[in-house]
Amino acid sequence: MNRTINILAFAALLAAGCSQAQPGGRVLTSEDGTQWQQMTVEQLPDLSTPRGSHRTLVFGEEVVVLGGHTDGFKPVETAEYYAGGAWHTIRMLYTHENGFAAPLQDGRILLGGGSPEAFGIGQSWGAEIYDPGTHAFTAVGIMAVKRSMSSALTMPDGSVVIVGNWRAPDSWETWTPEGGFVPGGPLAPGWAEPHVLPASRDDIIVFGPWDTMGGNPGGRVEHFGGALEYIPLLEEWAPEQNYYVFPEDSRIADYTYLVPLVSRSGPQAAILKVAAGKFSLLEMEKPLPTLGPDGNLIGWSYLQVDRPARLIWVQGLDVETGRLYLARIAYDATFDGGKAAFTLYYADVPEGFASNCAKLMSGGRFVLAGGTNWKRGEVPVMVDNFKTSSEAYILYTEPVVQAGVPLWTIVLLAVILCGLVVWIIVRRRREATEAAPAETVLPRNMMEQITAVIEEKELYRRKNLRITDVATELATNKTYVSVLLNNMSGESFTQLITRYRVRYAQKLLREQPEMLLDEVAEESGFSSRTTFFRNFKALTGMTPLEWRNSR
Numbered sequence: 001m002n003r004t005i006n007i008l009a010f011a012a013l014l015a016a017g018c019s020q021a022q023p024g025g026r027v028l029t030s031e032d033g034t035q036w037q038q039m040t041v042e043q044l045p046d047l048s049t050p051r052g053s054h055r056t057l058v059f060g061e062e063v064v065v066l067g068g069h070t071d072g073f074k075p076v077e078t079a080e081y082y083a084g085g086a087w088h089t090i091r092m093l094y095t096h097e098n099g100f101a102a103p104l105q106d107g108r109i110l111l112g113g114g115s116p117e118a119f120g121i122g123q124s125w126g127a128e129i130y131d132p133g134t135h136a137f138t139a140v141g142i143m144a145v146k147r148s149m150s151s152a153l154t155m156p157d158g159s160v161v162i163v164g165n166w167r168a169p170d171s172w173e174t175w176t177p178e179g180g181f182v183p184g185g186p187l188a189p190g191w192a193e194p195h196v197l198p199a200s201r202d203d204i205i206v207f208g209p210w211d212t213m214g215g216n217p218g219g220r221v222e223h224f225g226g227a228l229e230y231i232p233l234l235e236e237w238a239p240e241q242n243y244y245v246f247p248e249d250s251r252i253a254d255y256t257y258l259v260p261l262v263s264r265s266g267p268q269a270a271i272l273k274v275a276a277g278k279f280s281l282l283e284m285e286k287p288l289p290t291l292g293p294d295g296n297l298i299g300w301s302y303l304q305v306d307r308p309a310r311l312i313w314v315q316g317l318d319v320e321t322g323r324l325y326l327a328r329i330a331y332d333a334t335f336d337g338g339k340a341a342f343t344l345y346y347a348d349v350p351e352g353f354a355s356n357c358a359k360l361m362s363g364g365r366f367v368l369a370g371g372t373n374w375k376r377g378e379v380p381v382m383v384d385n386f387k388t389s390s391e392a393y394i395l396y397t398e399p400v401v402q403a404g405v406p407l408w409t410i411v412l413l414a415v416i417l418c419g420l421v422v423w424i425i426v427r428r429r430r431e432a433t434e435a436a437p438a439e440t441v442l443p444r445n446m447m448e449q450i451t452a453v454i455e456e457k458e459l460y461r462r463k464n465l466r467i468t469d470v471a472t473e474l475a476t477n478k479t480y481v482s483v484l485l486n487n488m489s490g491e492s493f494t495q496l497i498t499r500y501r502v503r504y505a506q507k508l509l510r511e512q513p514e515m516l517l518d519e520v521a522e523e524s525g526f527s528s529r530t531t532f533f534r535n536f537k538a539l540t541g542m543t544p545l546e547w548r549n550s551r
Contacts, residue, residue, distance in 0.1 A: 025037075025038055025040075025399070026038040028293035028346065029293065030289065030291065030292070030293045030295075031295070032289075034289055034293070034344065035344065036292070036293050036325075036344045036345065036346045037343065037344065037345050037346070037397075038345070038346060038347070038348070039326070039345050039346065039347040039395045039396055039397055040395070040396040040399075040400045041347050041348075041393055041394075041395055041396075042393060042394040042395075042396070042400075043391065043392070043393055044082065044367075044369075044392040044393060044394060045085065045086060045087060045392070046087075046390040046391055046392065047065065047080055047087055047369060047370050047390040047391075047392060048078075048080055048087050048089045048390075049070055049076060049078060049080070049089070049390065050070050050071055050370065050388040050389055050390040051065065051067075051068040051069065051070050051076055051370045051388050051390070052068055052069060052070075052356070052370060052371050052372035052385060052388040052389070053068045053069055053097050053098060053120070053372070053385070054066055054067050054068025054069075054076070054097070054370060055067065055068070055096075055101050055111075055244070056244070056356070056357065056359045056367065056368075056369050056370075057101075057109065057132075057359070058359050058360070058361050058367065059107075059132045059528075059529075059530060060362075060528045060530050060531075061361075061362075062081055062082065062083055062132065063081065063082040063359075063361075063367050063369060063392075064079060064080070064081045064082075064130075064132065065079060065080050065081075065369050065370060066079045066092070066096065066101070066109075066111065066130065067079065067092060067094075067095050067096040067097055067099070067111075067114070068095075068097050068370070068388075069095070069097050069118075069120070069385065069388065070388050071386065071387060071388050072118070072386055073118055073119045073120065073385050073386050074118050075095035075097050075114075075115065075116060075117070075118065076095060076097075077091065077092045077093070077094065077095050078090065078091060078092055079092050079130070079137075081132075081135060082369075082392070087392075088135070090135050090136070090137070091137070092128065092137050093126060093128045093137055093139055094111075094114065094116070094124060094126035094127075094128060095114055095115070095116060095124075096111045096112070096113065096114040096124075096126075097114045097115045097120065097148075098113075098114050098115045098120060098148040098149045098166065098243075099111060099112055099113040099114030099115075099124070099148060099150065100112055100113055100150040100151055100152040100162055100164070101152065101246070102152035102153070102154050102160045102162075102246070103154055103246055103248065103518075104129070104154065104158070104160075104177075105154070105158050105516070105517045105544070105545045106517075106533065106543055106544075106545055107131075107132065107133070107529050107530060107533050108129050108130060108131045108132070109129065109130040109132070110127065110128075110129055110140070110152070110160055110175065111127065111128055111129070111130060112126065112127035112128075112143055112150075112152075112162065112175075113125070113126070113127070113143060113146065113147045113148055113150050113162075114126075114148050115148045115166075119385075120148075120385070122148070123146040123147050123148045123165065123166065123167075123168055124146055124147075124148070125142035125143050125145075125146040126139075126142060126143075127139070127140050127141060127142065127143055127175075127181070128140060132530070133530075140175075140180065141180045141181060142181070143162070143173060143175075143181045144171075144173040144181045144182065144183035144184075145165070145169075145171055145173060145183065146168075147162075147164065147165040147166075147168065147170075148165065148166045148168075149164055149165065149166035149192040149193045149243075150162055150163065150164035150165060150193075151163060151164050151191075151193060151194050151195065151196050151208075151242050151243075151247075152196070153196040153197070153198065153204065153247050154246075154247075154248065154516075155198075156513075156514045156515070156516060158176065158177065158545060159174050159175065159176045160174065160175040160176075161173075161174050161184075161196060161204060161224075162174070162175065162181075163187060163191060163194060163196050163206055164190070164191045164192055164193060164194050164196075164208075164212075165190055165191075165192065165212050166192050166212060167212065167213065168212065169186070169190065169212070170186070170187040170188070170189070170190025170191055170212050171183065171184060171185060171186045171187055171190075172184040172185060172187060172206075172224060184224075185224070185225070185226065187206070187222060189211045189212060189213070189215075190211055190212035191206055191207075191208050191210070191211060191212065191217070191222075192208065192209075192210040192211065192212055192214065193208060193209065193210065193241040193242050193243050194206045194207060194208030194242060195207055195208050195239060195242045195247070195257075195259055196242075196247060197247055197257050197274055198255055199223075199255060199274075199276055199277030200255060200276060200277065201514070203223060203224070203277060204223070204224040205221055205222065205223055205224075205229075205274075205277055206221070206222045206223075206224075207220065207221045207222070207231070207234065207239060208239055208241070208242065209238055209239050209240065209241050210241075216238075218234065218235055219231045219232055219233070219234040219235040220234075221234070221279075231279045233272070233279050233280070233281070234279070235264070236263065236264060236265070237261035237262065237263060237264065237270060237272065237281075238261065238262050238263075238264050239259050239260070239261060239272065240259070240260040240261065240262060240301050240302070240303075242259075244302055244356075244357035244359075245302060245303070245304055245357070248516070248518065249303075249304045249305060249360075250303055250304070250305055251305060251307070252305055252307065252312075252331055253275075253335075255275065255276045255277075256273070256274070256275040256276070257273075257274045258271050258272065258273055258274075258282060258303055258305065258312060258331075259271070259272040259274065259303065260272075260300060260301060260302070260303045260314060261281075262299075262300070266290075267290045267297055267298075267299075268287060268288075268290055269287070269288045269290070269298075269299075269300035269314075269316075270282070270287065270288070271284070271288075271303070271312070271314070271329075273334075282331070282334060282340060283334055283338070283339045283340065284329070284339055284340045284341075284342065285339045285340065285341045285342075288300055288314065288316075288327055288342070289344070292318050292323060292325065292346070293346070294318070294321070294323075296318045296319070296320045296321060296323075297318070297319050297320070298316040298317065298318060298319070298325055299316060299317050299319050300314050300315070300316040300325075300327070301314075301315055301316070301317070301357075302314070302315040302357045302358075303315075304359070304360045306360060306364075307522070308463070308522065309364075310330065310331060310332045311328055311329065311330060311331070312327075312328075312329040312330075312331050312340075313326055313327070313328055313329075313360055313366075314326070314327045314329065315357065315358055317355065322355075323346055323347065323348060324346065324347045324358070324368075324395070325344065325345065325346050325347075326344070326345040326346075326358075326366070326395070326397065327342045327343070327344055327345075328342060328343045328344075328345065328364075328397065329341070329342040330342070345397050347395055355371050355372055355373075356368055356369070356370060356371030356372070356389075358395060361394075363398060364396070364397040364398045365394055365395065365396055365397070365398075366394070366395040366397075367392070367393070367394055367395075368392065368393045368395065369391075369392040369393075370388065370389050370390060370391070370392065371388070371389050372384060372385050372387070372388055372389070373387040373388065373389060446474075446484055447484060447485075449474060450470065450474065450481065450484070450485070453470065453473045453474060454470065454496075454497075454500060455500075457473070458504075459473070459497075460497045460500035460501050460504065460524075460525050461501075461504065461523065461524065461525040462525055463525055463526070463527050464527075465497060465525065466478075467481055467482055467493040470493075481493070497525075498535050498539070499539065501524045501525045501526055501535070502524075502535060502536050502539045502540065504523075504524045504525070505520050505521070505524040505526075505532070505536060505544065506540075506547065508520045508523060508524065509544060509547060509548040509551070510548075510551055513548060513551075517529070517532070517544050517545065520532070520544065532544070
């Protein structure tokens with residue numbers, strides 16, 4: 001009965017969701033033959049507060065927006081997270097509009113600085129930590145320098161390096177959980193919204209679109225310690241700002257990062273590859289298009305990397321009509337001297353759609369929440385920071401259920417599913433009864449075979465490992481494997497695999513202490529950072545960082 005209720009509830013939600021979605025699937029072709037695949041756009045409930053210049057973060061399936069400003073260009077001291085089909089408001093300690101954000105190794109987010117006054121004016125000292133597990137903010141003291149339009153880099157040892165300022169002197173500083181903020185050396189003339197990237201274990205480089213006064217820094221690249229380097233490539237191409245994404249969002253390999261570029265002499269876009277401090281353009285089969293299928297200019301900006309899928313996503317905007325674009329770029333070939341190929345997507349967004357960074361979720365989905373308004377029909381876009389949006393959308397690059405499915409169709413489908421579930425339950429119970437031999441005759445060597453195949457082939461490192469996969473390796477059925485595990489080990493399949501994953505994570509933490517915890521989670525087979533931390537602490541009594549520091 002409970003399964004039936006759940007299926008009917010799911011069907012009702014599906015019908016409600018479909019009625020709010022704009023279907024995709026249409027393909028447009030430019031004059032040069034370039035094809036563009038239409039995305040499906042699903043509208044979510046509106047934010048509780050219209051906002052722009054805020055941070056949007058994704059924790060698994062939970063979306064969080066932090067700070068920013070609202071209508072009238074006024075700072076906002078609230079955050080919101082989307083759960084259970086609604087937005088929930090949380091009080092912040094500071095606004096952090098134009099401030100920095102850095103992911104900590106325990107899954108929390110360090111926020112600091114920003115413009116405390118209306119109209120994006122001034123700098124601030126305040127810093128706090130957001131915990132997505134408790135949806136709470138905690139003060140962590142003040143920074144060594146008050147600053148806005150700054151950036152941050154999380155280091156392998158858990159410290160955070162902060163750099164950048166606006167209309168004020170710049171310097172770098174570090175934060176550690178034990179020591180708080182510690183001042184570093186000056187940066188002259190300094191940076192605004194810079195890219196801060198590790199070039200090696202002992203070298204950090206800074207470069208970006210502007211200096212602290214909004215001037216062009218040209219080809220200047222600054223190394224921590226004061227050394228300046230001149231990169232001719234950056235005279236020709238200007239890096240895009242680094243406000244909405246973390247450095248980790250642009251990493252494709254150790255000390256190898258990607259940064260979106262725009263030509264200083266025209267509308268062309270490219271991708272900068274910074275590998276161990278060496279600058280070059282990412283080799284692509286053809287350049288990113290400067291014109292959309294309607295012949296309008298595209299401004300390419302935000303870049304995010306999906307490392308498990310080996311993909312780069314670059315966001316673009318039709319600066320005249322507001323149509324949103326995404327380029328999906330497969331970068332694997334570039335490691336072997338080849339060139340990256342891309343697939344292009346577009347979304348005809350509803351009226352009122354605001355300019356903002358669409359944040360990557362799992363499955364090729366993107367969430368876009370809030371943003372600043374702009375004036376349609378004007379080239380270039382004139383952003384109006386006094387008018388902000390509360391609208392939120394999910395963009396689907398993969399096929400989804402088409403919109404407009406009649407409710408009676410959903411109900412009929414639910415009835416059919418109910419019958420199917422009943423049939424499956426009866427069949428599985430019969431199979432379990434037939435498959436489970438008496439405990440005295442269970443082949444104990446089969447348990448050894450199960451553990452052997454899991455360990456030798458490291459099956460637990462597969463994120464989507466199923467009991468069917470193990471059964472296939474052993475040429476048996478999943479029901480038999482499940483019954484065997486429960487009878488002989490007292491563990492479920494999920495418990496067994498989680499134990500293997502935690503054990504492998506401990507091995508990485510012990511043997512490769514420089515690895516980021518996100519990398520450890522990924523290499524160990526965990527589906528997300530949150531799942532990794534929860535299961536690790538449940539089995540060891542410590543967080544991964546605490547366990548590593550205790551060695």
